[in-house]
Amino acid sequence: MEFRRRHNTYFATLNAYASHQPIGVVTAHEIEVRSWLGIADRDVIRRLPSFSAVLLDITSWRRMILEPYQRLGPGIYMVGAAIDTGVIGVMDKGRPMVRMVRNKNDRLDRSG
Numbered sequence: 001m002e003f004r005r006r007h008n009t010y011f012a013t014l015n016a017y018a019s020h021q022p023i024g025v026v027t028a029h030e031i032e033v034r035s036w037l038g039i040a041d042r043d044v045i046r047r048l049p050s051f052s053a054v055l056l057d058i059t060s061w062r063r064m065i066l067e068p069y070q071r072l073g074p075g076i077y078m079v080g081a082a083i084d085t086g087v088i089g090v091m092d093k094g095r096p097m098v099r100m101v102r103n104k105n106d107r108l109d110r111s112g
Contacts, residue, residue: 001039003089004060004069023087024057026077031057035086042092051081056089057108061096072098074106
C-alpha cells in the first residue's frame, strides 16, 4: 500500500508502515506537519484509549506497485487518527477511509 502527498514541487510517497516521514494534517486554517505512523484498520483505531480524527493531505493511493494510483478528488480527504506521537492512516475493509468536505476551496488546491 502506498500513499502520495504533495511536498513542495513533487509527490512524496508514504508506505503502510511507520516511517516517521512528514504528513500533513488539514485544519480549517493551515496544514500542520506531523509524523507518519503507518496505517491501521478502523476497528483497531477504535480500541485506542485516546485519539482525535483528522483529515490528511493524501492526494492518491494504490494497493500494489503495478496498479495505477487512485486519486482523491477535490473536497475528499483521507481520515487519520492523531495520537501523541504522530498520525495513523485509517483503513476500512482494505481501503483508505475517506471523508467529503463541502467547502468552496479545497485545502490542497485540487480543482474539480
